[in-house]
Amino acid sequence: MQDFLTALAAHDFLRNALIAGLLASLGCGLIGPLVVIKRITFMAGGIAHSVLGGMGAALYYGVDPLFGALLSAILAALLIGAVRLVWKAQEDTLIGALWAIGMALGILFIASTPGYSTDLMSLLFGNILLVSPGALWFMAALDALLLAIFALFYRQFLAVIFDEEFARLRGVPVTFFYLLLLCLVALTVVLLIQVVGLILVIALLTLPAAIAGHYLHSLAGMMLGATLLGALFTSSGLALAYAPDLPPGPVMILLAGAVYVLSALFSGWRTRARAHRQAAVSRGG
Amino acid sequence: MSETEAPAIALRGLCFSYGDRLVLDTIDLEIARGEFVGLVGPNAGGKSTLLKLILGLLEPQAGEVRVFGEPPRQAARRIGYVPQFPAFARDFPISVEQVVAMGAIGAGFDPRPDWSGRAARAAARAALAEVEALELAARRVGTLSGGQLQRVLLARALAGAPELLILDEPTASIDQRAENEIFDLLARLNARLTILVVSHDIAFISGYVRRVACLNRTLRCHGTELVASDIVRQLYGEGVRRVDHQHNTPTRLQAPGD
Structure with a gap:
């Protein structure tokens, strides 16, 4: 740990990585609980994987991959939302198709890119150590956007994810807020891809929120808890990966996964213990 | 007719089909302000569909729906709605007070953050007090019994200060004592609200409502004196709670032997 702190003081790239982790935590903290509560993890996974298509196309046409990622994530989110809201169809099949088609397109584009030198592994699994100062500003701007939107419309989002029908009856523009929610999930996915890559993004989006839950x-409590846990996992993962020179993304995810499993076991045990205690009190009374 | 004197609900020549299955056939119904009307009928008789049309959640293929003289969507905020089944997951991380506060949420984008939540909390507590469930305010919604949940859903509907209350089988999943309590409460609320309640139990609601609308694709209305318990017994037999009957006259139920 001492080595890590010394290196942190000495190296800009490590400080950037730490800041990237903290900025990503805010995104996963705000959006993660909505994904977990609304049970749209599979949808977020579909959006994340469709991003490879956009990134590949951007690389092929010589555009910033981040732009391609943003565009494809938003398109995928709107398409999935439209299928559910307009055609009232089950979105599972479309999500599965987008998932696979995005990956296939991405790999084809990347394979066809002349003089291609981008490491496919860093797109799939991310590399927080390579985050640029420009990407940090982009992440900070996305966080600011998420915070502003939730500060203004927290009640509307709560109403829409709690009970769409009732929210519609109260005059809340449900379609708008549902599509906005999916777009925010898409933006957060792109934000988190910087840190852990598109394969692992779902874990960072859902595990801190699930543990907080x-x-x-x-x-609101889950949002705060998931943000703090996300900050803990990204910072600790970075520190733990430093000495043995491991890729930080997978270390962060394994750390979050281990805490999730332990927490789920503890939470289940606690619920059973409470039920036994209650039954004992009832028998005694 | 001006909006101030229009009936609470007016349905004229209403038809609705799911695909080629006609669910509602030329429904005419007028419910005056201050009425307490029961809507009964067999399963798949079109009760929930009719409610959705009145609430503006469905559009009729023919006919007209007016609520306080306006199209349902425009009058939506004057309606309080209590669904048959809660549409939310029981493990949703939310307190009873927050659920009820949602009844008072503003329409449209209404970007007032209400940082303290004081106004919403006050509306929620007042509504919970009205349904005699204030002690549930801090409970998680997933820990409530069926009867408690119905009271909370009723409080959520009341938090929006409605003029018309629509309830879809509010007592379908609760015991007889809780059913009586809910209907006693509705009877009190009827002093200031128009109420339309869907029920499968014609005998029970006849003790509370002033008029019964019987729906099985087509609709007939009766005064409750025509559906007293002995007639229900003659018609449906002892212990039968689901209503499935024929209309031979437009104005009253026909008992066997008539």
Whole structure:
């Protein structure tokens, strides 16, 4: 740990990585609980994987891959949302198709890119150590956008994810907020891809929120808890990966996964213990 | 007719089909302000569909729906709605007070953050007090019993200060005592609200409502004196709670032997 702190003081790239992790935590903290509560993890996975198509196309045409990622993520989100809202169809098949088609397109574009030298592994698994100062500003701007939107419309999002029909009856523009939510999920996916790559993004999006949900029973509480846990996992993962020279993304995810499993076991045990205690009190009374 | 004197609900020549299955056939119904009307009928008789049309969640293929003289969507905020089944997951991380506060949410984008939540909390607590469930305010919604949940859903509907209350089988999943309590509460609310309640139990609601609308694709209305318990017994037999009957006259139920 001492080595890591010394290196942190000495190297810009490590400081950038730490800042990237903290900025990503805010995104996963705000959006993760909505994904977990609304049970749209599979949808977020579809959006994440379709991003490779956009990144590949951007590389092929010589555009910034981040732009391609943003565009394809938003398109995928709107397409999935439209299928559910307009055609009232089950979106599972479309998500599965987007998932695979995005990956296939991305790989074809990348394979066809003349003089291609980008490491496919860094797109798939991310490389937080290569995050540029420009990407940090982009991440900070996305966080600011997420914060502003939730500050203004927290109640509307809560109403829409809680009970769409009732929200519609109260005059809340449900379609708008549902599509906005999917677009924010798409933006967050792109934000997190900088840190852990598109394969692992779902874990960072859902695990901190799911752990927070074991102990906190309000959306706002889960958002705060998931942000703090995300900050803990990204920072600790970076520190743990430093000495043995491991890729930080997978270390962060394994750390989050281990805490999730332990937390789920503890939470289940606690619920059973409470039920036994309650039954004992009832028998005694 | 001006909006101020229009009936609470007016349905004229209403038809609705799911695909080629006609669910509602030329429905005419007028419910005056201050009425307490029961809507009964067999399963798949079109009750929930009719409610969705009145709420503006569905558009009729023919006919007209007016709520307080306006199209349903425009009058939506004057309606309080209590669904038959909660549409939310029971493990949703939310307190009863927050659920009820949602009833008072503003229409449109209404970007007032309400940082303290004081106004919404006050509306929620007042509504919970009205349904005698204030002690549930801090409970998680997933820990409520069926009867408690119905009261909370009723409080959510009341938090929006409605003029018309629509309830879809509010007592379908609760015991007889809780059913009586809910209907006693509705009877009190009827002093200031128009109420339309869907029920499968014609005998029970006849003790509370003033008029019964019987729906099985077509609709007939009766005064409750025509559906007293002995007639229901003659018609449907002891212990039968689901209503499935024929209309031979437009104005009253026909008992066997008539």
